[in-house]
Amino acid sequence: MGSFLNRRKFIQTGALAGAAGLLSPSLRAQSIDTSSSVIGKSKWDLDSPALCVDLDKMSQNIKGVHTALQGTGVGVRPHIKTHKCPAIAKMQMDAGAVGICAAKISESEVMLENGIKDVLMTGVNVTAPKIERAMALRKKHTGFIQAVDNPQNAKDLQDAAKAAGIIADVVVDIDVIKRSGVLPGEPALALAQMVDKMPNLRFRGILAYDGGVQHVKGFQNRKKKALKNFEPVVATYEKMKAAGLNMEIFSGGGTGTYNMMSNFPGFTDVQVGSYLFMDRQYMVIGGENNENEYDDFVPSLTVMTTIINTNHPGRLITDSGAKSLTINRPTAMVIGEPGFTYSAGSDEYGTIRFEESSRSYKVGDKLEVIIPHCDPVINLYDVMYGIRNDRVESVIPILARGKSQ
Numbered sequence: 298m299g300s301f302l303n304r305r306k307f308i309q310t311g312a313l314a315g316a317a318g319l320l321s322p323s324l325r326a327q328s329i330d331t332s333s334s335v336i337g338k339s340k341w342d343l344d345s346p347a348l349c350v351d352l353d354k355m356s357q358n359i360k361g362v363h364t365a366l367q368g369t370g371v372g373v374r375p376h377i378k379t380h381k382c383p384a385i386a387k388m389q390m391d392a393g394a395v396g397i398c399a400a401k402i403s404e405s406e407v408m409l410e411n412g413i414k415d416v417l418m419t420g421v422n423v424t425a426p427k428i429e430r431a432m433a434l435r436k437k438h439t440g441f442i443q444a445v446d447n448p449q450n451a452k453d454l455q456d457a458a459k460a461a462g463i464i465a466d467v468v469v470d471i472d473v474i475k476r477s478g479v480l481p482g483e484p485a486l487a488l489a490q491m492v493d494k495m496p497n498l499r500f501r502g503i504l505a506y507d508g509g510v511q512h513v514k515g516f517q518n519r520k521k522k523a524l525k526n527f528e529p530v531v532a533t534y535e536k537m538k539a540a541g542l543n544m545e546i547f548s549g550g551g552t553g554t555y556n557m558m559s560n561f562p563g564f565t566d567v568q569v570g571s572y573l574f575m576d577r578q579y580m581v582i583g584g585e586n587n588e589n590e591y592d593d594f595v596p597s598l599t600v601m602t603t604i605i606n607t608n609h610p611g612r613l614i615t616d617s618g619a620k621s622l623t624i625n626r627p628t629a630m631v632i633g634e635p636g637f638t639y640s641a642g643s644d645e646y647g648t649i650r651f652e653e654s655s656r657s658y659k660v661g662d663k664l665e666v667i668i669p670h671c672d673p674v675i676n677l678y679d680v681m682y683g684i685r686n687d688r689v690e691s692v693i694p695i696l697a698r699g700k701s702q
């Protein structure tokens with residue numbers, strides 16, 4: 298057990314430093330799992346199911362969002378709920394992100410404890426244990442900011458910050474999709490002013506995420522809805538600004554709306570998550586220049602799967618079911634086989650049905666699939682393999698995997 302943990306820690310530390318480009322080539326070699334022989338292997342020889350990220354494609358996406366937003370005044374604060382890897386968060390910071398977002402206190406802890414300095418937690422901490430953890434985290438890491446969306450919670454945060462002997466940084470989350478957030482307008486203004494007056498809280502601005510509009514099909518349709526839905530948020534921002542509040546953060550937007558947010562006065566940064574990897578859910582929404590496929594970003598994340606049964610004509614069984622791909626829709630897509638329909642309904646088995654295939658398949662053959670929805674798939678794996686030119690270059694630990702608290 299001890300040696301397992303040591304090796305694991307070694308891989309994690311090394312992968313983070315390696316991804317950061319901090320290591321010399323010889324040390325970089327140590328950042329890999331030397332007890333396995335995966336480095337240098339073809340991705341087609343990896344045992345499966347194996348989660349793989351094409352490093353060149355991911356870099357293209359990381360750079361792409363910055364290039365697209367250059368000159369708009371809108372920054373990038375990527376949401377790590379998607380990838381859950383400090384090593385990838387470091388790459389995003391190196392590319393010019395203003396900080397990162399995390400959904401949960403446990404994700405925030407993993408990021409801050411692994412070298413990421415600026416974390417905006419977009420979810421609220423309501424239970425006593427989480428509030429305590431949040432204050433302990435803020436005490437240790439000055440770059441930790443948390444969201445609040447109701448007056449009682451603001452009071453609880455104030456009391457806990459006082460008890461911890463700190464001034465905790467807070468943004469007010471504004472409701473867009475009836476999921477989280479204080480109602481826009483007077484309730485939001487009153488909450489912001491309340492936070493602003495609290496001696497142990499520091500009001501830093503607002504966040505508002507329109508999760509409902511991100512996957513709306515058709516760029517113009519999506520933009521029309523995004524602009525309309527955000528009107529009350531913008532009006533609230535104006536009220537807060539007029540009231541003299543500190544509006545240094547006005548954060549929101551996602552992969553489906555990242556290039557629409559500069560329309561809003563005072564908006565500071567987009568919280569893009571899925572843009573890194575893309576997935577079937579995002580590929581179908583259409584972009585500004587291609588209504589059929591959303592190609593602003595390229596799919597970089599795949600799962601390698603093995604065929605384990607071919608007994609029935611027009612049917613292939615794989616080793617990747619719901620526990621490898623989830624049952625999200627649209628279902629996984631086999632690269633190079635447009636006629637395949639993938640069902641991941643069984644826990645451990647995938648079922649492919651087809652009338653036509655590009656070749657004949659036998660037990661043991663590998664397939665590469667694009668995943669339905671990236672965030673929940675990543676949460677199923679301990680590591681993702683960093684692939685370049687089809688070969689394994691690094692093993693990236695998914696340190697916040699399973700961190701749902």
Ligand SMILES: Cc1ncc(COP(=O)(O)O)c(C=O)c1O
Nearest residue numbers: 376419506551552568569570571
């Ligand atoms: C609050 C918040 N911000 C940003 C994102 C990232 O969105 P996307 O993956 O669509 O870029 C999410 C995703 O669910 C979210 O909940």
